Amino acid sequence: MTAPFPRTLRPSPLPVGLGALRRGRGRALLPWLAPVWCLACGGEDPIEHGNTDAACRAAPPAPSAFTPMSGPGGPTQSFSEAPASTPCAFLDGGEHDTDHHNTGFMLDGYLVMPLVPEWGDGVISVFDFSDACAPKALHHERALAIRETHATGVSTHAGRHMVVAHLQGLSFWDMSEVTRPARVADLVLPGVFYPDAYARVVMSLFWQAPYVYVAGSDNGLYVVDATDPANPTLVTQYRFEVPLRAGGIFAVGNLLVVTAAEGSRVALLDISDPAAPQPIPGGTFEVTDEAGVPRDVYHSHVNGDKLLFARKGGGGGLIIYDIKDPSRPTYLGGNSPPHSNGGYVYLKDDRAFVGDSSFASVFDIKDPARVTLEHTFYLQSVDPPKESPGDLDTLLPIGNVVIASSDENNRSQEHPSGDVADRASQVFAMDAAPDTLGPIVTMVNPPDGAQGVARTSRVGITLSEFVELGSVFAGSFHVVKQGCQGPLQGHYSGQEGILSFWPKEPLEANTTYEVVVPAGGIIDVNGNPTRAAFRASFTTGE
Structure with missing residues (x-):
């Protein structure tokens, strides 16, 4: 049996490649931020830096020159009825699946789903999802101490690993062979305690490799150095000046977004010094509806310079x-179907997918000021049929289908094994034709044209849909010094349509850098490459 809590906390070294670091005065990430403390470099990392003459002259690899995916990829079939009113398949995690499901993601051509209740003891299931109506279960890995999974971070900086929430902190898994996930380390975080299901747990996380930013509910924010995923260490714990039950968390470049779980408060933080988050003046606010009335939310999503909330309760x-x-931050729009109660929200192209408890909603968000309800999905219970079975909190778009998942099995006298027994995740057709539209870049941070950017900056982009991390490398997403061809070396990581690049060396002072995403490179889960080239630039400060 795997020991559930093998690690003890100790002071953390800073990430590989930042060398002997010291604090120095520098200007912040963006022109609208006041100066903040940032990190400067002593340069101990022997790895060749992208600013050397040789590297400057070297052309980047071809954007499509990544290693092909091992698995078959996303769904490729067509449907006569779409959106469908009934599911075409169910996803089950085998004998240790308790029918408490949340989210999943595609990795190396396979569908990965951590199927775990909030109290732990579940499975990590891997599927061949190329035929979404006939998915093939390839492996179910017992996971004793991870808990209900609201977010999964994946990094390729030290092999291929994922990080998920643990009953007492974080759990890191080796995903070198996706069909055989292997636990490598658990990290106990101070103050995290289950069965305190909401106040003192890890609600979600974001891996901007090598750092993991952790939303710790009433414990605030943790920053973890996972340079070595087998030996993660706590860097710092940040507590919000204004109470915020940290639920959702997203890092895009030097911007960190933290949203409340079952609350209305949001904090936008500057992480240009990655170990010392700082509140952005004006960036702490309450979510309101169109009438200016504060509204609680459950979870959120960041994409395209927009923050999307799954509104909870009261519609x-x-x-x-x-x-x-x-x-x-400015209110743009919304839509509140009757009897809805939001869970999680994802984005694909011009649609938002929201689990609303009794059903799930697909919204057209091409015009955010005029959000329209496009379709409603309902789970199908075991016989006899039951209206609104389970707790449909998650609607995950993959290709031209969606996976609707319930995080409650709703046992009753009528359904002693639960009204979604062995069918807590259900596959529905969303579009008739297979997805052939590649992703586009929808946001970059540092923003295009930013001045005085910290030398310790990371670069983040969002794309119009989830992508295959294996296609993200120096040829398909790179940062170059202006006047050079050769890309800087660094770490890549990603989750939920957000990609991060952390340079192995601090950037040069008073220097302009270009962010380049060529067409024909990064692919979505169906293998469709980026359909348009993207370029942006920013300039560092002292």
């Missing part, structure tokens, strides 16, 4: 904010 549905200027 669920969707609320959208503009965060292009994080010092002035």
Whole structure:
């Protein structure tokens, strides 16, 4: 049996490649931020830096020159009825599946789903999902101490690993062979305790490799150094000045977004010094509806300079904010279907997918000021049929289908094994034709044209849909010094359509850098490559 809590906390070294670091005064990430403390470099990392003459002259690899995916990829079939009113398949995690399901993701051509209740003891299931209506279960790995999974971070900086929530902190897994997940380390975080299901747990996380940013509910924010995923260490714990039950967390470049779980408060933080988050003036706010009434949310999503919320209670549905200027977040629009109660929200192209408890909603968000309800999905219970079975909190878009998942099995006298027994995740057709549209870049941070950017900056982009991390490398997403061809070396990581690049060496002072995403490189889960080239630039400070 795997020992559930093998690690003890100790002070953390800073990430590989940042060398002997010391604090120095520098200007912040964005022109609208006041100066903050940032990190400067002593340069101990022997790895060749992208700014050397040789590296400057070297052309980047071809954007499609990544290793092909091992698995078959996303669904490729067509449907006569779409969106479908009934599921075409069910996803089950085998004998240790308790029918408490949440989210999943595609990795190396396979569907990976941590199927775990909030109290732990579940499975990590891997499927061949190329025929979504006839999915093939390839492996079910027992996972004793991970808990209900609201977010999964994946990094390729030290092999291929994922990190998920643990009953007492974080759990790191080796995903070198996706069909055989292997636990490598657990990290106990101070103050995290289950069965305190909401106040003192890890609600979600974001891996901007090598750092993991952890939303710790009433414990605030943890920053973890996972340079070595087998030996993660706590860097710091940050507590919010204004109470915030940290639920959702997203890092895009030097911007960190933390949203409340079952609350209305949001904090936008500057992480240009990655170990010392700082609140952005004007960036702490309450989510409101169109009438300015504060509204609780359950979870959220960041994409395209927008913050999407799954509205909870009092009418669920969707609320959208503009965060292009994080010092002035602005309400854009929303939609609240009757009897809805929001869970999680994801984005694919011009649609938002929201689990609303009794059903799930698909919203057209092409015009965020006029959000329209496009379709509603309902789970199908075991016989006899039951209206609104389970707790449909998650609607995950993959290709031209969606996976609707319930995180409650709702046992009753009528259904002693639960009204979604062996069918807590159900596959529905969303579009008739297979997905042939490649992703596009929808956001970059540091923003295009930013001045005085910290030398310790990371670069983040969001794309119009989830992508295959294996296609993300120096040829398909790179940062170059202006006037050079050769890309900087660094770490890549990603989750939920957000990609991160952390340079192995601090950037040069007073220097302009270009962010380049060529067409024909990064692929979505169906193998469709980026359909348009993207370029942006920023300039560092002292």
